[in-house]
Amino acid sequence: MARFPTPSPSDMFQAAWQVGMLAAETQAVIAMRLWGFAGLWNVTPYENRRMVSEKAGAITQAALNASFAAMQGKPLDVVLTSAIRPLRQKTRSNSRRLAKRGPRTA
Secondary structure, eight states, X not given: OOOOOOOOHHHHHHHHHHHHHHHHHXXXXXXXXXXXXXTSBOOOTTHHHHHHHXXXXXXXXXXXXXXXXXXXXXXXXXXXXXXXXXXXHHHHHHHHHHHHHOBOOO
């Protein structure tokens, strides 16, 4: 059975930080999209299509990244962060894009 190298506490903190940021950005995007669907936030008419179509690519890339890192025998924190990277790219860009649109005013 293969053994993964043991990550340092600093490496594990960095991985946990990435998970936390992913959760925070995801919640922000969900909130802004829900407000948009309720008419309280400026969103494009294509936002619902976009939120569905972007997931397949990000999840596929996350799975590939994690698989390749694990097959190379990388430490567990590297496997985790490589999986999170494409997900964070989407949540970060969506959060910034939606935040720029701002709340709907009358």
